[in-house]
């Protein structure tokens with residue numbers, strides 16, 4: 001019981017082992033990624049592949065039929081033999097060069113295709129709406145862009161061309177075998193179906209074993225990802241031991257699945273080699289019999305060529321098994337990649353969406369309703385006006401709908417019904433890019449990207465010069481703390497910016513927003529308590545930032561709220577009261593209660 005309770009803390013979606021029939025449609029869709037190279041790299045690679053294969057097929061004929069044949073007839077001269085040796089040598093050199101070029105171009109083709117798939121996937125994901133990200137963890141998205149795309153790598157760098165090469169090789173060998181000696185060819189080919197039957201069974205086992213490896217590995221990845229991201233909470237609650245126990249379990253499972261898969265895998269090659277030896281034995285036994293018998297005209301030369309071909313026969317067969325595995329892995333991965341690619345953004349530009357010019361910054365909500373999940377309403381019939389150039393504070397208990405209102409302003413979501421208008425134009429009719437350039441967000445938890453402080457501020461406007469950035473930082477009041485850092489504006493900060501304090505991060509985000517110079521500014525005020533000096537700096541910075549803009553604040557400090565031109569009080573997705581601080585206090589309604597209970601403890 002204790003054990004079950006402990007393990008139940010860790011929930012990772014487990015994928016089922018996929019045993020689907022081969023899906024041609026999906027494969028064809030995957031191969032459309034080769035299309036851009038259909039006239040350049042692909043034909044060059046195929047040509048080299050055909051050349052290398054043709055040469056390999058020709059060599060045994062020269063050695064067996066011509067050289068040994070002439071020796072057998074007794075017509076061979078030293079210079080003839082030298083000529084044959086020369087030809088074989090040239091053929092080998094030719095095949096060597098063709099193979100080098102084939103491998104080089106094949107790898108290049110594969111890398112280009114992987115590059116294209118990853119780019120397309122990333123580009124697509126970037127444009128997906130917030131709804132998509134609400135339903136998935138960052139880790140699971142990462143796995144698709146990295147692991148699933150990587151697992152297509154083998155297929156495109158080796159698989160496809162090798163598959164073609166092996167098919168051409170097999171057809172070539174079978175045709176030559178039949179041409180040289182149909183009796184001998186038939187006998188040897190009899191064992192082919194038997195081998196295919198056994199190898200298919202073996203391969204299925206191997207495939208399942210590798211699928212288990214992938215599932216175990218993805219569990220291990222998820223656990224690692226979560227553990228590292230949540231390390232501070234884990235340490236704070238002293239849960240390292242529980243974490244370690246679970247890690248041990250998934251790590252052991254991972255190791256065991258690898259052991260099993262490599263064991264199964266190791267069986268395949270010896271099996272192919274055994275079949276190859278069996279083919280050789282049959283050849284020697286029956287071939288010797290045919291050479292001696294008067295009824296057959298099998299010569300020693302043909303027999304030698306045959307032996308060469310038999311030796312070459314099993315290699316493509318064993319490789320075909322590998323390619324089949326690669327195709328199945330590729331299919332599973334591409335299914336997951338296509339699932340993302342087929343995901344349509346919920347919020348998209350209309351065909352005739354208008355550009356935005358001369359924005360004044362008046363926002364109006366008309367009968368707006370909204371629900372995140374079509375079950376529970378987050379906003380009920382909201383009618384609001386945010387006048388251009390004014391500062392409006394949104395207040396209310398947690399979950400009352402403050403963030404939801406601001407989410408609709410940048411069209412991170414569209415209202416379920418009703419409209420949001422900017423300067424009298426429905427947001428749905430405005431180009432999203434234009435809208436978002438005019439509406440900036442300053443989030444409570446400022447996201448700092450890995451890079452310098454300079455680059456982090458420049459995020460607000462990629463075209464800004466260093467001077468513009470320093471000016472913005474000065475205006476906001478961030479310049480003095482930046483200067484005190486080791487390398488000033490060139491100080492490298494890590495992802496999430498953990499070397500910076502909450503207040504400093506806020507100031508950076510103000511500078512970033514000032515640089516973006518939007519008409520409408522949405523601000524989620526930090527709740528963390530900040531020392532009085534920084535607090536003053538933030539208030540000063542805020543004043544500069546808000547000057548002349550329409551500002552919507554999810555306000556947590558009474559001082560900010562009191563200074564606003566209008567205060568909107570929300571409760572369970574409804575607008576309950578609105579007005580200035582004094583008006584609302586006089587009303588002695590919800591706001592009055594909120595101020596008394598919630599803000600009295602917070603520093604004004």
Ligand SMILES: Nc1ncnc2c1ncn2[C@@H]1O[C@H](COP(=O)(O)OP(=O)(O)OP(=O)(O)O)[C@@H](O)[C@H]1O
Nearest residue numbers: 134372373378396397398399400401402403404405
């Ligand atoms: N992405 C989401 N998916 C589903 N439901 C959501 C989502 N975001 C918010 N909600 C729900 O919508 C309602 C309004 O949430 P919202 O985040 O707007 O509240 P809030 O007033 O901003 O709260 P807080 O002050 O705690 O940030 C809540 O009931 C919340 O559970």
